Amino acid sequence: xxxxxxxxxxxxxxxxxxxxxxxxxxxxxxxxxxxxxxxxxxxxxxxxxxxxxxxxxxxxxxxxxxxxxxxxxxxxxxxxxxxxxxxxxxxxxxxxxxxxxxxxxxxxxxxxxxxxxxxxxxxxxxxxxxxxxxxxxxxxxxxxxxxxxxxxxxxxxxxxxxxxxxxxxxxxxxxxxxxxxxxxxxxxxxxxxxxxxxxxxxxxxxxxxxxxxxxxxxxxxxxxxxxxxxxxxxxxxxxxxxxxxxxxxxxxxxxxxxxxxxxxxxxxxxxxxxxxxxxxxxxxxxxxxxxxxxxxxxxxxxxxxxxxxxxxxxxxxxxxxxxxxxxxxxxxxxxxxxxxxxxxxxxxxxx
Amino acid sequence: xxxxxxxxxxxxxxxxxxxxxxxxxxxxxxxxxxxxxxxxxxxxxxxxxxxxxxxxxxxxxxxxxxxxxxxxxxxxxxxxxxxxxxxxxxxxxxxxxxxxxxxxxxxxxxxxxxxxxxxxxxxxxxxxxxxxxxxxxxxxxxxxxxxxxxxxxxxxxxxxxxxxxxxxxxxxxxxxxxxxxxxxxxxxxxxxxxxxxxxxxxxxxxxxxxxxxxxxx
Numbered sequence: 001x002x003x004x005x006x007x008x009x010x011x012x013x014x015x016x017x018x019x020x021x022x023x024x025x026x027x028x029x030x031x032x033x034x035x036x037x038x039x040x041x042x043x044x045x046x047x048x049x050x051x052x053x054x055x056x057x058x059x060x061x062x063x064x065x066x067x068x069x070x071x072x073x074x075x076x077x078x079x080x081x082x083x084x085x086x087x088x089x090x091x092x093x094x095x096x097x098x099x100x101x102x103x104x105x106x107x108x109x110x111x112x113x114x115x116x117x118x119x120x121x122x123x124x125x126x127x128x129x130x131x132x133x134x135x136x137x138x139x140x141x142x143x144x145x146x147x148x149x150x151x152x153x154x155x156x157x158x159x160x161x162x163x164x165x166x167x168x169x170x171x172x173x174x175x176x177x178x179x180x181x182x183x184x185x186x187x188x189x190x191x192x193x194x195x196x197x198x199x200x201x202x203x204x205x206x207x208x209x210x211x212x213x214x215x216x217x218x219x220x221x222x223x224x225x226x227x228x229x230x231x232x233x234x235x236x237x238x239x240x241x242x243x244x245x246x247x248x249x250x251x252x253x254x255x256x257x258x259x260x261x262x263x264x265x266x267x268x269x270x271x272x273x274x275x276x277x278x279x280x281x282x283x284x285x286x287x288x289x290x291x292x293x294x295x296x297x298x299x300x301x302x303x304x305x306x307x308x309x310x311x312x313x314x315x316x317x318x319x320x321x322x323x324x325x326x327x328x329x330x331x332x333x334x335x336x337x338x339x340x341x342x343x344x345x346x347x348x349x350x351x
Numbered sequence: 352x353x354x355x356x357x358x359x360x361x362x363x364x365x366x367x368x369x370x371x372x373x374x375x376x377x378x379x380x381x382x383x384x385x386x387x388x389x390x391x392x393x394x395x396x397x398x399x400x401x402x403x404x405x406x407x408x409x410x411x412x413x414x415x416x417x418x419x420x421x422x423x424x425x426x427x428x429x430x431x432x433x434x435x436x437x438x439x440x441x442x443x444x445x446x447x448x449x450x451x452x453x454x455x456x457x458x459x460x461x462x463x464x465x466x467x468x469x470x471x472x473x474x475x476x477x478x479x480x481x482x483x484x485x486x487x488x489x490x491x492x493x494x495x496x497x498x499x500x501x502x503x504x505x506x507x508x509x510x511x512x513x514x515x516x517x518x519x520x521x522x523x524x525x526x527x528x529x530x531x532x533x534x535x536x537x538x539x540x541x542x543x544x545x546x547x548x549x550x551x552x553x554x555x556x557x558x559x560x561x562x563x564x565x566x567x568x
Contacts, residue, residue, distance in 0.1 A: 085478035096473035
């Protein structure tokens with residue numbers, strides 16, 4: 001439904017001065033099938049905003065092709081581009097509602113732009129306001145609404161032209177956690193009911209976890225990692241992915257331990273490992289087996305179980321205590337059981 | 352006070368109102384579009400035309416930098432061509448209008464500048480054409496600011512119209528100078544000033560009311 005092919009965007013702060021060029025996006029490839037919710041996560045300045053703005057050509061890519069619903073948008077301009085944009089809804093971090101229009105008139109705006117008749121507009125807007133739960137606020141102005149309500153109006157407005165694609169630009173970043181939850185539930189509901197394809201950008205793992213099917217990690221204008229959400233949360237492949245995950249799970253070794261960690265194993269040190277297990281591994285009593293079969297003691301420093309998209313994810317930071325040969329054996333054992341094992345370092349034995 | 356004097360004051364009041372009304376209306380009709388044009392042709396705006404924008408900016412600045420009293424006499428030939436005479440209220444309305452157009456234009460441009468650019472972006476994402484953005488986003492969102500601009504302009508026109516006496520334009524300022532100052536009649540001077548104060552106060556209140564009513568920010 002949405003396809004970005006080799007999309008790059010370069011800004012020239014001073015015309016033609018290539019030394020000053022800012023490469024906001026570099027060779028981005030992205031493919032989102034119909035009906036899916038795809039998240040793009042990254043730190044601020046990574047190029048998320050540019051990426052989403054390239055999809056409806058609010059930013060024109062310097063090179064590359066953007067296709068939405070089988071139509072090459074990069075080849076369009078003027079009236080044809082405006083026509084294509086009717087098929088792409090967009091919501092924003094700061095809602096961007098017109099302050100001098102009522103809730104009803106805000107939702108009606110895209111339809112007015114399309115030249116729809118008054119009666120037809122009313123028929124279209126009323127059910128949309130019901131869908132987002134704001135039918136009773138139709139004649140109020142945005143200033144009278146809360147943040148969550150404003151975003152609901154913006155969602156109704158984005159859906160008014162019956163788009164096939166919805167772009168969400170940090171749609172929940174200005175909302176409190178509870179309101180975020182209800183907006184995400186609404187988006188999931190819309191995705192389900194209308195089969196809408198959703199591309200969202202965010203810096204919050206919570207958003208990715210709760211509604212995305214697939215996620216891309218963007219860093220410095222490049223997509224560095226892309227995975228199904230369940231896989232990303234169990235085994236991110238990049239350093240940045242792990243940072244995001246650790247930050248989200250708050251599963252870092254205790255500070256005192258970090259200071260004692262050494263890169264290389266020594267004669268008198270134990271490995272400290274991060275274990276991520278999902279699927280069958282969760283229900284297997286691995287730790288006790290480890291103790292029994294490999295003869296290593298396991299000291300659990302931190303542990304957590306998360307449920308992500310009907311998959312259970314267990315995470316643990318543990319110290320494996322035993323002679324080097326035994327601990328090596330233990331690591332091999334864990335890896336053979338579909339666990340994601342990461343050695344964080346080694347600590348000197350206390351004894 | 353003689354009834355002739357009262358008639359004179361009344362006539363001068365109507366003259367002032369007439370000059371302000373004519374020049375205010377025409378300058379608004381020309382100044383608001385010019386202000387919009389100044390804004391939308393800026394680089395990065397919906398109808399970006401950097402060259403046109405620069406030229407319009409220079410013209411506007413020239414218009415604003417000429418002192419009104421000089422403008423009034425400098426354009427006498429133009430005034431005569433336009434209204435057939437170079438004296439009287441109609442003749443005074445011409446330079447008042449010319450002076451007010453760039454004034455309104457800059458104020459309107461400023462009002463548009465206050466609009467959150469995100470609103471324009473949202474409209475673009477909905478497939479709005481530049482003209483639709485002007486008609487459905489920029490003008491309605493700047494409504495309050497435009498009313499403020501018009502109020503400031505009308506109040507300025509009231510005081511500028513006092514200089515219209517220089518071209519025999521009549522009006523309260525002219526009356527105050529000729530009867531109050533030249534003929535040493537402080538009562539007339541006070542009355543004309545008082546009427547001007549009330550007039551300005553009235554326009555300001557009306558403007559404030561319109562701003563409040565039109566703006567839902």
